[in-house]
Amino acid sequence: MNTLQKLDHIDRKVLEILQSNAKITNAQLSKEIGLSPAPTLERVKKLETSGIIQSYHAQLDREKVGLGVTTFVQITLVGHKKQVTDSFVEKINSIPEVVECHHITGSGDFLLKVISKDISSYQRLMLEKINEIEEVASTQTMVILSTFKESKVLPIP
Known part of the structure; x- marks a missing residue:
């Protein structure tokens, strides 16, 4: 830590x-x-x-590079044992369209931010990759219609 x-x-x-x-x-x-x-x-x-500055990145315009659909996907796992969680995280880390993966509290276990070319690409990703992960019990998708704030700037206390 x-x-x-x-x-x-x-x-x-x-x-x-x-x-x-x-x-x-x-x-x-x-x-x-x-x-x-x-x-x-x-x-x-x-x-x-010291690791406070971790890296430098170019922020891209998703639409201009052909990525038109952004979603949040809430994932519920089949169980809560460490090996289930670790195996799920390892598999999710190998999927480039999953740009964020958060372990959460509440009704689900993980919240993913997924960026895809279009709805059919997203559907294929869900059917062929994410839903095929054996640790996944259920998914719920929220499609982002518009974004009004998306800052990468941390408020430094």
């Missing part, structure tokens, strides 16, 4: 800026946080080394 790391106001500012623009130059970042370039780079490297 990760332990909470102390962040000062400059670290928080660096994280805030990098979350909104990971392509910012070190020179521009140093100007925005009020430090010279060398200590700025040192701070970023420290945040990377």
